Amino acid sequence: MEKSKVYFTDMHAxxxxxxxxxxxRLIKTAGIGQIDFNKKFTAIKIHFGEPGNLAYLRPNYAKTIVDIVKELGGNPFLTDCNTLYVGGRKNALDHLDSAYVNGFSPFSTGCHIIIGDGLKGTxxxxxxxxxxxxxxxxxxxxAIMDAxxxxxxxxxxxxxAAGIGGTLKNVGMGCGSRAGKMxxxxSGKPYISHDDCxxxxxxxxxxxxxxxxxxxxxxTINHDKCVGCGRCIGVCPMDAVLPASDESNDILNKKIAEYSCAVLNGRPSFHISLVIDVSPFCDCHGENDVPIVPDVGMFASFDPVALDVACADAVNxxxxxxxxxxxxxxxKNHDHFTNLSPETNWKVAIDHAVKLNLGSNEYELITI
Known part of the structure; x- marks a missing residue:
């Protein structure tokens, strides 16, 4: 397979x-203009950050993407899906409130926010x-599939859990509905917390x-009848319906790759990844810690797999x-992410994505 092109620039101004x-300049050099945006609805998938976390991307970066899409004739909107866990983004109203609190609004980004899986995540x-x-x-x-x-x-x-929070994680886990995240x-069988029910x-x-x-x-849920659709999770007003969380991290990573495949197949896509404020854990946490490495820079590619590999290599x-x-x-070995979370192997998602023809694990890094 031919090496995919990944474009990079550092954080010097x-x-x-x-x-x-x-x-x-990075995004345009990477070729985003090759996509026909004319009057096309364009989903920009981003993580708005759990309230209390300060490592998430500033809305200024989102506005940059929005402005480019508009310049190319597209109709952009920012989007994410509701979370499975209890927090500030478990339904569309709380999710929008959290986005606004963290600075994302039509006034700061130049476009509207649409929560991809609706009011209750169903x-x-x-x-x-x-x-x-x-x-x-x-x-x-x-809404994500409508784009x-x-x-x-x-x-x-x-x-x-995934080892790295990169593009595949942003796409696969991020675009799943609450039932999809479950x-x-x-393995697809939720249970009831009787203390909360x-x-x-x-x-x-x-x-x-x-x-x-x-x-x-x-x-009480009869698992012999339950098919694991997860709708009960979204409608429970007390968050008493919980996922089993019984899959291994390797299987989780493979499912993330398969969900990414579902989202990306059959339509134009483009990917940007900012390796800054490299926090040890997901932005879904209501807190963040000291970055594990210095800021690296900004990356862009049509290939989400190569992009993740290039970012991981740059961090390492x-x-x-x-x-x-x-x-x-x-x-203290050669892989920072393995050292950080020894029970994870981020390369499982990469290898599975390659197997699914989602992209290449070999890349040519082009610095601008």
Missing amino acids: TLKENLQQKLT DEVLVPVVGGEYVKEAKIGH DIFITLTHFKGHE EMHS IGCGQCAKNCAHNAITVTQKKA VQPIIPGSILDKADE
């Missing part, structure tokens, strides 16, 4: 070119996964397979920041 202008489309080993039909946010063009803007970082994290019966009313019963004001040659979690890690 000059009196004649600030970082937003430099990002614009507005999804079943998308076939060609060649899927674990997932045959991915549950993807409806004509798909762009990612990723904060590249560590991740406690499918990636577990109030017996309202909303889960039972929304179960198409009569798998849920409510007795003595507590719901960086010195460790003294006092960071990585600096305190027991292991």
